[in-house]
Amino acid sequence: MRYVLAVVLVLGLAAGAAFVVSGRAVAPAIRILQPTTFVGADTTLDVTVEAPKSQLSRLDIVLEQNGKRTPLFSLAAPGTAALTQETADRIRVSRPIGKRALPDLQAGAARIVVTAARTVLFGLRTRETTAARDITARFTPPRIAAVSTHQYVNLGGSEMVVYSVSPPDASSGVLVGDRFYPGYPAAGAGMKSSDPGLRVAFFALLYDQDLTTPIRLVARDEAGNQAQAPFDYKTFTKKFTxxxxxxxxxxxxxxxxxxxxxxxxxxxxxxxxxxxxxxxxxxxxxxxxxxxxxxxxxxxxxxxxxxxxxxxxxxxxxxxxxxxxxxxxxxxxxxxxxxxxxxxxxxxxxxxxxxxxxxxxxxxxxxxxxxxxxxxxxxxxxxxxxxxxxxxxxxxxxxxxxxxxxxxxxxxxxxxxxxxxxxxxxxxxxxxxNPVEWWDPHWVEDRVMRKLHE
Ligand SMILES: [Zn+2]
Structure with missing residues (x-):
């Protein structure tokens, strides 16, 4: 009888120890790489999960908005996303989660919740991790429009345009063919304005670009929403020696x-x-x-x-x-x-x-x-x-x-x-x-200073 009790005690202690030890076993590690803040029309979700040998008993990714839960990924139905094995212990889940992929997504606050679990102790215990990211869905493209007039660009030469962009935190500038020239806050050029989106951009039609190269204002907000606008310009050819x-x-x-x-x-x-x-x-x-x-x-x-x-x-x-x-x-x-x-x-x-x-x-x-x-x-x-x-x-x-x-x-x-x-x-x-323009007081006055004063 004493012997049986001793065995029960030892087994009990062993089970308890195993329970404690398994409780310390690593839980899956989740990283939500994208999105960081905003979701737009074409945002991608990028999540990595790390666990020994990538053995997970559960992986669920859900988007919560206005009390509604939209499943984005589940181990049970992985077909909705691209699943890649990055290392022996790490997998990556990627899928589009913008408005185009999720038509029910509304503008405003939302939350991405990722839950991952692995079983330990011969399947008797589960170690679970949850990670969440608060995001804002934004689908309105930025607005951009030229303020200055009469832009004249010589082949190989430079020009400047003053324009306004909204929201002011959108990145913007001039696109000449595939070459991008960023705009800078107009206050940096000494312009006093109540418009925080007022910008100044210097751009060029390079000597080897075509006279008909499209030139336009472009903007892109943090959610990836894009806009472009034409502006008033003329190009002129130039003969080189x-x-x-x-x-x-x-x-x-x-x-x-x-x-x-x-x-x-x-x-x-x-x-x-x-x-x-x-x-x-x-x-x-x-x-x-x-x-x-x-x-x-x-x-x-x-x-x-x-x-x-x-x-x-x-x-x-x-x-x-x-x-x-x-x-x-x-x-x-x-x-x-x-x-x-x-x-x-x-x-x-x-x-x-x-x-x-x-x-x-x-x-x-x-x-x-x-x-x-x-x-x-x-x-x-x-x-x-x-x-x-x-x-x-x-x-x-x-x-x-x-x-x-x-x-x-x-x-x-x-x-x-x-x-x-x-x-x-x-x-x-x-x-x-072409440096000639920058040496020319008339060019500097008409192409740059005039627009800063107007
Ligand atoms: Zn030289």
Whole structure:
């Protein structure tokens, strides 16, 4: 009898211990990745659940709104969503939950509730987790409309439009073909207005885009609802020049090794005379493209405020050696070996002439930059930046504020430069545009200032 009691006691203790231990076994871990705040017409639900070997006895996802429960997913009926095994222990459930997928969804507050469970202790106990996310359903597309009038865009040139967007937290801007130019709060351009949705956007028709490229205002709110609106603009063609560049051995032997030394990513070396032309072609194509990508990345550092005022200043008394969008054909020993488009102005005066900031701004780059050699990029805000290439010396540092006319370095022939000159470029969201407009007081007044004052 005592023996039986002892056995019962031991078994009881063991069962109790197992109960306690199983109670500590990990419950499933739920993460609601999407939506975070809003649901619109085409929102996607994204949930991950983690449990040992992904063994779940239950997984239910429900949308609650106004006392109504709409099932979004259930292990019992997984057909409604895409279920993917991400790791041995983690699954992901994805499905559309916007108005298009759930026509009964109403605008306003709603809640997503996820319940996951796994059984432990040979199926005798269940460990359950619940996670919820409060969301707001919003289906009204944003409203967007132009405020300024008479936008005129030259091929390769820039323009600016003032417009109003509602709700003000919607992201918006100008779409030129597939290129997006964000708008910035108009207060950053000194405009005083009671409309918190008033925006200023600088945009461009790039030298290689078609004159008939559609240009329109676009907006997208946090719920993913989109709107677009036409505005008043005209495009004008522009004839670009063509040039010939004769490559000499002197030039190749001077420029190529210096650029390669600063560009290990190209993985090119020159040892014999035959290596120079292939290395030049690699620089003129691959490095040129890498540099262009770096300039687009630098545009992300732009200030939301317009830091400049008045026309940009050119290099005084300079001889123009090459214009914007000059189509160049490269020859070596009489043979055509390459073609490129020159996306800036080449200005020459004398050797090592002081180079001045074209306008007020903040330095975002001051270092060697591929084909541009020693290079300074100044941010003027709202996506507008100016570039100064081939410098012999640099007098500024990144982060430094500069004023119009301040010396930033001296001209030189570093990078891909045949002689001492300044390569000057204006960039809009990192894309080169014609600098001539930005030097022209009439253009600056009519295309920019007039619209800010009106
Ligand atoms: Zn140039």
């Amino acid at each position: 063509r040039g010939r560049i004769e490559l000499t051995d002197d030039f190749l032997h001077r420029a190529v090794p210096q650029i390669l030394e600063h560009s290990p990513e190209l993985k090119v070396a020159v040892t014999s005379n035959e290596d120079y032309v292939p290395a030049f072609l690699k620089i003129n194509n691959d490095l040129r493209r890498i540099d262009a990508e770096k300039l687009v990345a630098l545009a992300k550092q732009t200030s939301p405020e317009m830091l400049w005022k008045g026309p940009f200043i050119p290099l005084g008394n300079a001889k123009v050696e090459s214009k914007f969008a000059d189509h160049r054909t490269y020859f070596y020993k009489g043979q055509e070996i390459d073609q490129q488009v020159h996306l800036g102005f080449d200005l020459a005066v004398t050797k090592q002439i002081p180079v001045k900031a074209g306008n007020d701004g903040r330095v975002v780059y001051a270092d060697y930059l591929g084909i541009y050699g020693n290079c300074v990029v100044i941010d003027h805000g709202m996506g507008v930046q100016s570039l100064y290439g081939h410098l012999s010396s640099i007098d500024v540092k990144p982060g430094e504020t500069v004023t119009r006319g301040q010396q930033i370095g001296r001209s030189g022939m570093t990078g891909l430069a045949g002689g001492d000159h300044l390569h000057f470029a204006i960039l809009l969201q990192g894309q080169p545009v």
